[in-house]
Amino acid sequence: MLEVQGVSTRYGQISMLRNVSVALGEGEIACLLGPNGAGKTTLIRTIVGIVRPVAGSILFRGERIDGLKADQIVKRGIGVVPEGRRIFPKMTVEENLRMGAYADWGTREVESRLEQIFDRFPRLRERRRQIAATMSGGEQAMLAIGRALMGRPKLLLLDEPSLGLSPLLVEQIFEMIQAINRQGTTVFLVEQNARKTLALAHHGYLLQKGEIVGAGTAAELGESDIVRHAYLRA
Amino acid sequence: MPPLEVILQQAFNGLMLGVMYALIAVGFTLFFGVLDVIHFSHGDIFTLGAFAGLSLTFLWGAVGLGNPAVALLLTFLGALLLTGLIGVGAERACVKPLAKAPPLMTLLATLSLGLVIREAILIFYPRGADPKPFPAMLPQGLWEIGGVVIRYENLVILAIGAGAMVLVDLIINRTRVGASMRAVAQDAEAAQMMGVNLNRTVDFTFFLGSALAAVAGILNGLYYSEIHFIMGIMGGVIGFSAAAIGGLGNVYGAILGGLLFGVLQTLAAAFIPRGSEFRDVVAFAVVMVFMVFKPTGILGEKTIERV
Numbered sequence: 001m002l003e004v005q006g007v008s009t010r011y012g013q014i015s016m017l018r019n020v021s022v023a024l025g026e027g028e029i030a031c032l033l034g035p036n037g038a039g040k041t042t043l044i045r046t047i048v049g050i051v052r053p054v055a056g057s058i059l060f061r062g063e064r065i066d067g068l069k070a071d072q073i074v075k076r077g078i079g080v081v082p083e084g085r086r087i088f089p090k091m092t093v094e095e096n097l098r099m100g101a102y103a104d105w106g107t108r109e110v111e112s113r114l115e116q117i118f119d120r121f122p123r124l125r126e127r128r129r130q131i132a133a134t135m136s137g138g139e140q141a142m143l144a145i146g147r148a149l150m151g152r153p154k155l156l157l158l159d160e161p162s163l164g165l166s167p168l169l170v171e172q173i174f175e176m177i178q179a180i181n182r183q184g185t186t187v188f189l190v191e192q193n194a195r196k197t198l199a200l201a202h203h204g205y206l207l208q209k210g211e212i213v214g215a216g217t218a219a220e221l222g223e224s225d226i227v228r229h230a231y232l233r234a
Numbered sequence: 235m236p237p238l239e240v241i242l243q244q245a246f247n248g249l250m251l252g253v254m255y256a257l258i259a260v261g262f263t264l265f266f267g268v269l270d271v272i273h274f275s276h277g278d279i280f281t282l283g284a285f286a287g288l289s290l291t292f293l294w295g296a297v298g299l300g301n302p303a304v305a306l307l308l309t310f311l312g313a314l315l316l317t318g319l320i321g322v323g324a325e326r327a328c329v330k331p332l333a334k335a336p337p338l339m340t341l342l343a344t345l346s347l348g349l350v351i352r353e354a355i356l357i358f359y360p361r362g363a364d365p366k367p368f369p370a371m372l373p374q375g376l377w378e379i380g381g382v383v384i385r386y387e388n389l390v391i392l393a394i395g396a397g398a399m400v401l402v403d404l405i406i407n408r409t410r411v412g413a414s415m416r417a418v419a420q421d422a423e424a425a426q427m428m429g430v431n432l433n434r435t436v437d438f439t440f441f442l443g444s445a446l447a448a449v450a451g452i453l454n455g456l457y458y459s460e461i462h463f464i465m466g467i468m469g470g471v472i473g474f475s476a477a478a479i480g481g482l483g484n485v486y487g488a489i490l491g492g493l494l495f496g497v498l499q500t501l502a503a504a505f506i507p508r509g510s511e512f513r514d515v516v517a518f519a520v521v522m523v524f525m526v527f528k529p530t531g532i533l534g535e536k537t538i539e540r541v
Contacts, residue, residue, distance in 0.1 A: 048427055070426035086424035088417055099417055102429040105410040151429065 100150030256492025258473025277470015283448025321444020481534020
């Protein structure tokens with residue numbers, strides 16, 4: 001589904017990612033763990049084409065996407081819940097959701113997807129005409145996920161969707177991610193919450209200072225020394 | 235206190251001016267909202283719109299287009315298209331290449347472009363230094379209601395201006411490209427992650443803003459029956475001030491600011507002895523007061539970076 005091969009990026013003179021490789025099979029949930037500033041968000045931004053890699057290649061469903069513009073990349077079937085959710089603050093809930101299906105704007109298809117999202121998140125239906133910025137953090141997280149699903153993605157990238165939410169909401173978000181995955185969407189989940197994430201993911205990667213320092217199944221990662229010391233404090 | 239009919243007359247005249255200012259101001263505010271730039275040659279794009287319209291009227295005369303309504307429509311459409319494309323060219327030449335440079339560079343580049351446009355009209359338009367008579371293309375005649383004179387042509391100018399604003403509102407709020415403009419204005423990166431083509435959105439924004447300036451330019455020609463190659467200096471300064479009063483980035487604010495500026499100018503002429511000589515002084519003084527006490531403008535939310 002997604003293959004990131006030896007990708008390096010720079011920000012000016014500073015090297016951000018170094019020789020990062022990540023692979024996701026169809027239908028999987030893979031996770032990316034790592035501390036703040038490790039480059040997790042940079043990797044997401046590189047996959048969707050906001051950041052251009054200086055080396056390496058990125059393949060989505062067998063085709064190279066590195067070097068394409070962001071709008072061309074996401075059109076191929078990648079949905080994003082960006083770091084900090086990045087909902088459109090002055091738009092209503094419904095307008096935000098419609099932006100998620102921007103490529104299919106104005107088609108009947110969008111209306112039926114909208115109904116499906118409202119069925120999945122009844123809360124969003126209630127708040128349909130509300131300005132997005134005035135919603136609570138949990139509702140905004142749901143909106144960001146709903147918006148990403150509006151494009152019917154084959155691959156869903158989630159960048160710390162649980163950040164700043166109460167434990168109960170975090171639980172809900174993780175259940176949702178699992179449900180979305182069971183319906184056939186491949187998921188790449190970036191998180192700091194290692195324990196919960198490893199319980200959900202099939203396999204994962206550990207990123208530190210721009211380099212992949214660990215990879216394996218969720219069980220392997222959970223038992224690795226780095227993860228145990230850095231994240232699980234066990 | 236001047237008589238009531240004088241006040242009403244001046245308020246109506248102010249509305250006329252205000253509509254033209256508002257059309258220029260909307261361009262400034264769109265560019266700022268979507269791209270965070272202040273396009274200082276926008277006033278000269280307004281001049282270009284007027285000259286494009288004037289040139290087209292000669293063309294219709296040459297090909298023997300008789301129907302005045304059709305000629306008027308084609309003048310507007312042609313000038314809109316031409317000026318819109320020139321606006322896109324201005325953006326590609328002076329704004330986009332400097333996207334990562336300090337804002338001061340964009341300011342200098344667009345200021346210089348304005349100079350280039352003015353000089354180009356001066357040199358290349360036949361007898362470009364002279365004021366050019368603009369043909370009367372609107373129905374003549376007037377109503378008098380309680381001492382207030384309302385010319386038919388002024389009503390048409392108001393209607394065209396108002397129509398253009400309604401159209402902009404519909405484009406921004408009801409269309410796909412409008413949604414992409416709002417999305418980019420609110421969060422350009424998130425917009426791209428939703429599939430918005432950033433370049434296309436920016437191009438369209440400049441097309442729309444510049445086409446509106448062309449509408450203002452032609453209306454200006456129809457109203458004063460005359461256009462001049464330096465009219466864009468004042469037009470640009472007033473349009474920018476109006477956008478700033480309204481709150482840069484807010485379309486409704488720009489419209490409000492434009493109308494306010496026009497009415498202020500004409501009421502100053504009515505209330506202050508020899509006021510018509512001081513109307514700009516009064517109007518700009520109000521702008522200054524606004525900037526001191528409400529620097530984000532009437533409807534503005536964004537903080538304005540000093541340039």
